[in-house]
Amino acid sequence: MSGNSEMSPRRPRLAVWKLASCDGCQLTLLDCEDELLAVAGAVDIAYFREATSAAVDGPYDLSLVEGSITTAADARRIREVRAATTTLVTIGACATAGGVQALRNLGDIDDFKKAVYARPEFISTLATSTPIRDHVPVDFELRGCPISKRQLLETLSAFLARRTPNVPTESVCLECKRRGNVCVLVAHGTPCLGPVTQAGCGAICPAFHRGCYGCFGPQDTVNAPPLLTELQQLGLSPPQLERLLRTFNAEAPAFRAAAESLGAGGEK
Amino acid sequence: MTERTIAVDYLARVEGEGALRARLDGDRVEEVELRIFEPPRFFEALLRGRSFEEAPDLTARICGICPVAYQMSASHAMESALGMHVTGTLRELRRLLYCGEWIESHSLHIYLLHAPDFLGFPDAVRMAKEFPEVVARGLSLKRAGNHLMEVLGGREIHPVNVRVGGFYRAPEREELEALRPELEKALGLAAETVRFASGLEFPDVEEDYEFVSLVHPDEYPMNEGLIRSSRGLEIPAARYEEEFEELQVPHSNALHSVRRGGGSYLVGPMARYALNRTRLLPKTRALANDVGLEPVVTNPARSIIVRSLEVHYACEEALRILSTYRRPEAAFVPPPATFEGGSGAAATEAPRGLLYHRYELSRERLIERARIVAPTSQNQKRIEDDLRHLLERQIRADDATLTDACERAIRHHDPCISCATHFLTLEVDRR
Incomplete structure (x- = not known):
C-alpha cells in the first residue's frame, strides 16, 4: 500500500460487492444521507453496481461484501474479489453467518427448489448458504440484519485512519441499560434474545416493547443454557425456542448449537 | 454478417443482479431476455413450518429497499387467514409507515439511480459536482422518509415495530408531531422535485400498457383495495391467482407474470396514477395540473414525474395522518383465541407496485404453504416488451447506442431484482 490519503494524491479505492442478499446492507451506505458525499470525497468509489454505472478494475484498497455464498459462481467470484482486495470487510448477517437463506442448510435443497419453481432443473444453486469467511480470509466483520449505519461509518473512518474499528462485542443488554429501556424479559416476561445477542443495533426492539430477535447474531462469550431455561419457564416450547434462534443468524455456530441443544428435532 | 448481440453483463443502478441479452437479425429483433442471476433464496420454502407471527420479519x-411492503402484505394476508380486522388509528399508522417507505424508495430511485441518466452522469456522486443542489434536495427528501420509518418502525431498513x-x-x-417540520419541508422539496422532473428532456415514446394496481373508493391505494386492470378486470386479492399466473423461463431465476390467457402488464407508479389519479390529495392534484401532467402517462421515461408526484402525495398524506393522530389504547388487534386452520391472501402497493402474498396455515398457525409475487417479476415481461419496441425503433443504431438506450429503458421501471428472485447483463446478438 502506498502512503496515507493526505500525503498521496490517490484516494483509497472502495468496492462494494453483492452476493445472495436483500441489498439492505449496501443500501445502508446510501442511507448515510448526511455523510454520503463526504465518504465519496474521501474514497474513490471504484465499483458499486447499485449506485454507479462507472466501474474501475481492481485492485481495490477496501472491499465491502454483502451477501452469502449460495452458488458455485459466487464461490469463484469471492476468490477473485479477495485476490483483488487489500482489506476485505464483510457486512451483515448474510455475509457473516449465511443469512436467512441458510435455513436451507437444515432442509433438503431439492425439496426447496420444488417448493418455489415448477422446473427446478433450471435452477443452479448450492445445497448450503455459507458465510464469506468459510471461503476466503476476512479482515473484519460487521454484524446485523441490517448492519448499523453508525458502525459502518466507524469502520470506514477507521479504515481511512488505519486503525481498528471500535465495534463493541458486548451484549444487547448493555445497550438496553444505556438507552434506559425497561427490561422486557424481567418486567413483562417477553421472550428476548438480548442477553445472548451482540450489541450494535442500539437495543431497538426492547425500546419498542418487543423482545430482541437476535439479528446481530451471538455475542462473543454467549452462555445460552440459562436463558433457554428461563424462556422455557416463561412457557416457550422447544420448537418455539428453536424458531426464535433460527432466523437471520441460524447458522452462526453459537445459535446453531443452542438450537440443536433443545432436541426439538425440527427441520427449521 | 448482419446478425448481432447486444449485451449488458451486469446492469447498474438497479437493486440486485441482472443482465440483458438481445439477438438481432438484420432489421428484425429475434429475442430479448432480461436475465436475473440474483441467486435464488427460496423464501416460499423456508417459510414452511414457521409461525404466522414470523412472516412479516422473515419476508422483509x-x-x-422495500421491507415495509413485505411486512404489510404478509400482515394483511395473515389477518385475512385469521379473520382479523385492523381499522381506525392502527390502519392510519400503517399508511404512515408506508408513506415513509414510498418517500425513501422513490427518492432513492429519482435522484440517485434515475436522474443521472437524464443529466448525463454515471452516478449521483459525480452528478453532485455539477448539480449539488439537485443531489442535496434528493438526499434531504430521502432522509425525511427514512426518519419517518425510524420513528415509527425503529429503523429504516427492516423496521422492527410491525406485527400481525x-x-x-x-x-x-x-x-410523531416532532416529524412535522421535516415533513413540511419535504412537501416543498417534493413539489420542487415534480417541477424538476417535468423539466427534463424525454424521448418521444408511447407504450400501450395494461396497467394493474389496487383501487380504493376513498384513498390513493397503499394497503387495501380491489385489484383493477385498465382493461376491465376488478377482483379481490383472493382471486389474484385465478387471473394472473407466474411462468418460469429458463434464462432467469425470477418468475414471469402474465394475465391468464393474456400478455404482459405493468404495476407500479404509472399504473397506480392511471387508475387512481382522482384519489390524490388536493395539493398533489393541483400540482399535477400545474405541471400539465397527462391523466394517463404512457411514456415510460416520464415515470420519473409520476414517482415524484407520489413522493409529494406521501408527504401530504403523512401530514394529514399526523394532524389527526391520537395514540390508540392498544397497539395491536390480538389474534383470535381459536383457529381451525385456513388460508389468506392480500396485496398491497409496494413502491414498485402490487405485492401479493398468500399463506395456508395449520391449526397450530404454522405456515404450510406460502406464495409471494413481487412487483418486478410482474413487470419483467412488460420491460422485455418495452425493450423489444425500443430495439425495433432504433435497430439501425450502433451497439453502444442501443446498449445505453436499453439500460436506460430498464431503469425507467425501477426494477428491484432482489425482489424479482425471489435481474440484468445486456447482450445484443445481431445476425
Whole structure:
C-alpha cells in the first residue's frame, strides 16, 4: 500500500460487492444521507453496481461484501474479489453467518427448489448458504440484519485512519441499560434474545416493547443454557425456542448449537 | 454478417443482479431476455413450518429497499387467514409507515439511480459536482422518509415495530408531531422535485400498457383495495391467482407474470396514477395540473414525474395522518383465541407496485404453504416488451447506442431484482 490519503494524491479505492442478499446492507451506505458525499470525497468509489454505472478494475484498497455464498459462481467470484482486495470487510448477517437463506442448510435443497419453481432443473444453486469467511480470509466483520449505519461509518473512518474499528462485542443488554429501556424479559416476561445477542443495533426492539430477535447474531462469550431455561419457564416450547434462534443468524455456530441443544428435532 | 448481440453483463443502478441479452437479425429483433442471476433464496420454502407471527420479519428480508411492503402484505394476508380486522388509528399508522417507505424508495430511485441518466452522469456522486443542489434536495427528501420509518418502525431498513394485527408499540403523539417540520419541508422539496422532473428532456415514446394496481373508493391505494386492470378486470386479492399466473423461463431465476390467457402488464407508479389519479390529495392534484401532467402517462421515461408526484402525495398524506393522530389504547388487534386452520391472501402497493402474498396455515398457525409475487417479476415481461419496441425503433443504431438506450429503458421501471428472485447483463446478438 502506498502512503496515507493526505500525503498521496490517490484516494483509497472502495468496492462494494453483492452476493445472495436483500441489498439492505449496501443500501445502508446510501442511507448515510448526511455523510454520503463526504465518504465519496474521501474514497474513490471504484465499483458499486447499485449506485454507479462507472466501474474501475481492481485492485481495490477496501472491499465491502454483502451477501452469502449460495452458488458455485459466487464461490469463484469471492476468490477473485479477495485476490483483488487489500482489506476485505464483510457486512451483515448474510455475509457473516449465511443469512436467512441458510435455513436451507437444515432442509433438503431439492425439496426447496420444488417448493418455489415448477422446473427446478433450471435452477443452479448450492445445497448450503455459507458465510464469506468459510471461503476466503476476512479482515473484519460487521454484524446485523441490517448492519448499523453508525458502525459502518466507524469502520470506514477507521479504515481511512488505519486503525481498528471500535465495534463493541458486548451484549444487547448493555445497550438496553444505556438507552434506559425497561427490561422486557424481567418486567413483562417477553421472550428476548438480548442477553445472548451482540450489541450494535442500539437495543431497538426492547425500546419498542418487543423482545430482541437476535439479528446481530451471538455475542462473543454467549452462555445460552440459562436463558433457554428461563424462556422455557416463561412457557416457550422447544420448537418455539428453536424458531426464535433460527432466523437471520441460524447458522452462526453459537445459535446453531443452542438450537440443536433443545432436541426439538425440527427441520427449521 | 448482419446478425448481432447486444449485451449488458451486469446492469447498474438497479437493486440486485441482472443482465440483458438481445439477438438481432438484420432489421428484425429475434429475442430479448432480461436475465436475473440474483441467486435464488427460496423464501416460499423456508417459510414452511414457521409461525404466522414470523412472516412479516422473515419476508422483509426479501428486499432491503422495500421491507415495509413485505411486512404489510404478509400482515394483511395473515389477518385475512385469521379473520382479523385492523381499522381506525392502527390502519392510519400503517399508511404512515408506508408513506415513509414510498418517500425513501422513490427518492432513492429519482435522484440517485434515475436522474443521472437524464443529466448525463454515471452516478449521483459525480452528478453532485455539477448539480449539488439537485443531489442535496434528493438526499434531504430521502432522509425525511427514512426518519419517518425510524420513528415509527425503529429503523429504516427492516423496521422492527410491525406485527400481525398492528404494532408492538404505538408512538406518542409528540414523537410523531416532532416529524412535522421535516415533513413540511419535504412537501416543498417534493413539489420542487415534480417541477424538476417535468423539466427534463424525454424521448418521444408511447407504450400501450395494461396497467394493474389496487383501487380504493376513498384513498390513493397503499394497503387495501380491489385489484383493477385498465382493461376491465376488478377482483379481490383472493382471486389474484385465478387471473394472473407466474411462468418460469429458463434464462432467469425470477418468475414471469402474465394475465391468464393474456400478455404482459405493468404495476407500479404509472399504473397506480392511471387508475387512481382522482384519489390524490388536493395539493398533489393541483400540482399535477400545474405541471400539465397527462391523466394517463404512457411514456415510460416520464415515470420519473409520476414517482415524484407520489413522493409529494406521501408527504401530504403523512401530514394529514399526523394532524389527526391520537395514540390508540392498544397497539395491536390480538389474534383470535381459536383457529381451525385456513388460508389468506392480500396485496398491497409496494413502491414498485402490487405485492401479493398468500399463506395456508395449520391449526397450530404454522405456515404450510406460502406464495409471494413481487412487483418486478410482474413487470419483467412488460420491460422485455418495452425493450423489444425500443430495439425495433432504433435497430439501425450502433451497439453502444442501443446498449445505453436499453439500460436506460430498464431503469425507467425501477426494477428491484432482489425482489424479482425471489435481474440484468445486456447482450445484443445481431445476425
